[in-house]
Amino acid sequence: MEQPGFVDVLPLSPLQEGLLFHALHQGSGPDEYVVQVVLELDGPLRAAELRGAAEAILRRHPNLSAAFWFEGVDSPVQVIPRSVTLPWAEFDLRGRTVDEQRAERERLLLEQREAGFDLFDPPLLRFALIRLEPQRHLLVLTNHHILLDGWSYPVLFRELFQLYQSGGDDSELPRVTPYREYLAWLAGQDRQAAEDAWRRALAGLSEPTLLAPTAGPAGPGRRAQATLELPAELTADLRVLGRRRELTTGTLVQGAWAILLRSLTGRSDVVFGTTVAGRPPQLPGVESMVGLFINTVPVRVRLDPHEPLADALRRFRDEQAALVNHQHLSLTDAGRLSGHGKLFDSLVVFENYPLDTAGITPAGSELRAADIAGHDGSHYPLSLIVFPGEKIVLRLDYRSDVFGPSTVEQLLGRLGRLLEALCANPDCPVGNVDLVGDVERERLLGLNDPAVVTPSAVVPELFGRQVALRPEAIAVVSGEAELTYAELDARSNQLARHLVASGVGPERVVGLALPRSVEAVVAVLAVLKAGGAYLPIDPGNPAERVRSILRDATPVLLLTTAATRPGVEDGGTPTVVLDSPEVQQRLAAQPTAELTDAERGGALHPGQAAYVIYTSGSSGIPKGVAATHEDVVELTGDRAFDSYADARVLVHSPLAFDASTYEIWVPLLRGARLVLAPGEAVDLDAWHSTITRNRVTHAFLTTALFNHLVGERIELVSALREVWTGGEVVSTQAFRRAVETCPNTRFVHVYGPTETTTFCAYHEVRTADSIGNTVPIGRAMRNMRVYVLDGFLGLVPVGVVGELYVCLLYTP
Template sequence: MQEGLLFHSRYEQDGADVYAVQHVFDVRGALDAARLRAAVRALLRRHPNLRAGFRQVDSGQTVQLIPRQVELPWEESDLSSLPAAEAEAELARIAAKEHARRFDLAEPPLLRFSLVRLAAEHHRLIMTTHHILLDGWSTPILVRELTTLYGSHGDAAALPRVTPYRKYLGWLAGQDRPAADAAWREALAGLEQPTLLTPVDPTRAARMPERLTVELDEDRTAALADWARRQGVTMNTVLRAAWGLVLSRHTGQDDVVFGTVVAGRDPQLPGVEAMVGLFINMVPVRVALDPARSLRSTVTRLQEEQTRLTVHHHLGLARIQQLAGTGDLFDTAMVFENYPWDETGEPPDTELRIAPDLGRGRDATHYPLTLIAAPGRRLYLRLDYRDDLIDRDTAVGLLDRLTRALTIVTADAERPTGRIDLLTDEERATLSAVPDRVPRTAGATLPGLFEAAADKTPDTPAVVCDGATLTYRELDERANRLAHLLTARGMGPEHVVALALPRSADLVIAVLAVLKAGAAYLPLDPEYPHARLTHMVTDARPGLLLTTTATRDHLPAVPGTPVLLLDAADTSTDLAGRPTHSPATVLAPDHPAYVIYTS
């Protein structure tokens, strides 16, 4: 994860530093500012990795450089003389200014503190760090230690011995890389495409997101937690499944991938739960939706799949995407925040109360869309979105669909996923209000509709290509001649005719002719690999292949499939003698019209 954050910091120099993280703490009680500053200094002495900078050595490798000591960036402001509203505005300005100052990751320390006095016994402590130093789990640990160090006047003997971050790095280096490669390769096998909501643009400048928040009420939250407990799954898995369903409906894909932040704190490493540093990793979550499978079984299957991958969460995202072979797998992320703030409890001899002011914190990712969830008596959901890529209405709709999906989990989990409707009442009402301007064509066929148009406007241009123009009458007559030739070759309803033709007027004529004959057309792109074309022809078993002399040379051999060369002299002679009226084939709307092999 540090490697990825370092890359983004070096690469995205022009936009905002989205990985600058800011925490604001509400400090109550009689405060000695010098004593608090000394306690912070003691934290930096206690945890060497908080003094880390990241530099490239002569070999090109990037290393963490740990100075023996660093100068603590510390500022103080006194706003106690200002009216409350002005003080709050000034506090916000100070926090924004601190957050906007970019860190140079080669120059430690990568954290800054601002202490703001609001009243005699009320302060706010602003801690701005780069995410490369700390994860969310570390912050409550630091606050507990800071409170203890303040009470002990900076004496670290009052705290347990630190388990150094170096031990985690040693553990990480000793993991079974081939086994992790194999596990992720298997987990992503068969994935045909990434899940991207916005165009890929490596040159896009970073930008701080807009934010939407919603909380489920206590009853719905309790019902969701109870359902998860009874199914033997985590709330995190329930949210992953629901978010996968939302992305599936939004993209039209039934096999979706998004990123998720995992804790990375392996319980096999002694003391890991109390260690300070960056342990998290971003890994893909794949949600393959079978429309016939119930929502409940989808959730339980996802839990099983994710559990198998837990021991391989250490593998870097760049390597995982390399194994998948599809480039960027996703552009949306999900974070399930379950940090131990409820364990903070101050030591009995401290006169300070330090608590997070959660509404003032700043954190983000570089993804266009990030979902943040936090458990509690009311499930907290936050959607961060780049408003230059995703408009507010779309973001609101996604969050509404998520809450609807979570409601269905507890109300009707046995419903097949293919029958889950995530439209809101407002969206459904809007769709119902759209006037029906589509002409009634019950029982009509495409050739019949085309012929009606040709009768009505015979001299209107129908096809324009490479400077040539065909009117509706000309297109109809030429398609009819070819359709008669096809029926003479035995092509009709329930047959398939393959078309390997360049983009031209002849391609339009051929498509219409096949439909007039009652057959289905199978487009073949001559640029496809021979193995791909061979599979398509072998699988579809067309009764005839229409192509040209030049294109035929680029196609694989198709034994058993007759070939009709449209530009051959004998074909031209045959067509000239065919009738210009439509063949007398009896067509029905339920006859196959088109065969396509998707990517």
């Protein structure tokens, strides 16, 4: 301040409060709300007189000299000092080459912006005059956004050059309506009515709409732009559509942005921000006032997939019209009323103020504005700036540390396609609007492999082929016990005959409450040979869960051991205790030959159930999932397992966990070896002994177990040739360490619900450098397809949130 003292103390407008809050909490780095306007001037220029005109502007509009106080007061205020010194700098670049001038000019402009402002030290603006040639100059105005909005710049520059032309005489300029009168108007509005209106408008909003929910403060130099110019024909079509349907271009673009947000977030109730002019028409002289009048308000759009586009936009228009008289409420208050502190992180701005070269300098002036350019900013990660004209221009300002250039270009392309679709068929239901272009659609569909024609087969048939190929090869090992393929075949045939004699047949369910053992492997194979479907039951589960499963699945028989029988016996289902001497004698007396269709009461069919596994269910009630023989055959036939002929797979999952499908059937139907982990509980020391002694090559590990082994027992992982892992959100840190530490181990990240027979997609992680913020789940397995769809069942573009849908290319 030039002289001590001040002439006025004023409250802040709603947006000034927000900008002050942001300035105080943004941290280090350049202020994102420093604005810069650059005028290129042609003609003779008198620098001293232009500086005097700029000083007169400050006297004419005292609010441009404001300082902002927030300490020691109940509410922040803006203080108008008695006088200030206008920051004015001049730079002479005459005599330099064009390239030298361009480089130095950009350096000076950046320097002016990065100098920033101390909100307590006015004025929060500065002028710079850059001489390029004797009659060619740049006039640079740099200011904090807390002083001025876009509508104020044309007024300010017209007055500046009129004052320059008149030698500082402002008698021909209109009377200035003081900014304090606008603030007084704000104070006189019905706050309760405004709060009621916004409370109704935001009622029921379940969550904010955040495109970058984890983004922290932006660092220096992390903003970029991308632009799309709409064809003149499309611009004209939008205007015609607007006239016919009584919709403004702004409503059309905002509606398209809402649909784009829906596709990006997967939600049909979205919110974004927009700026409103904030100049009340009832305030005399408001059109020639200079200051910050705009306000940022939330825009809520609820999308019904069945509603025609034009109807949805008219409803949206009417909802916004009901808020026009209440748009002075602060964004902070609107967020509080909604129950969410932060409502959105994307902004839509219409640059419809007349800031161009025409009319800036007075008629007859020797000095002419040849060009105008600007630089502004925002703390929002993504802002859509709309420039009207014969060709509408859409510009996305974005944080380059949050969004990549290709992502932003894709967003602009989708927004353009949305506007085209709107013009082409305004009565199209909202849910039918397609954001994916032909090229992108082809790419998305191409992420899935084509269908593979496979011969119809059942599990015992494929197992029998392996028995014929390698009868003396070891099929299963458990401690010191082991069975060859021929021995496993014979013992399972004996048990299958006993099961048939006990009432088991096609589509009959057999409960298995067996510990991890050779006998359990014999049992699952025997049930399938008898035509039944096995139902794994964990005897360690709560009694009510076991009873619930038995009531729902109604097995015809229970296979147990003497130790597990008490945990599953329900008193009504016949039980076979496999380790009882009586049962052992009966089994030994059975023939070892393969069962005939006549013996089991019918032929096996690929569509028959092979097993039933109960998951916890989303409601907490056990839910049975049946998998067919064809499901198992398709899983084991995937090309990912083509190298498994010599594999030794660790079997450690409970039989009631669907990972056991991989652990048992992939090796058995590929001619490999099952190595059973000792005990029911995880004993890593015992595992190490088993893996080492049996030269185990392959294992599936749940995500939690994988993370633990990588962190604590990496030697167990490095001993394996291949590790599959999945089930939860994977730790990228653990994956990086695993890949770096175990170069001879192949790591596969896998995904799949029980309903898709254990796995439906997988991704091999080859190098640590390929791991980003997440580890992909990869491509679909054989004869499956995976699609990411939005809430309206439309394909979503790459990088967009959606729900995963799994499609089978065979008939289970």
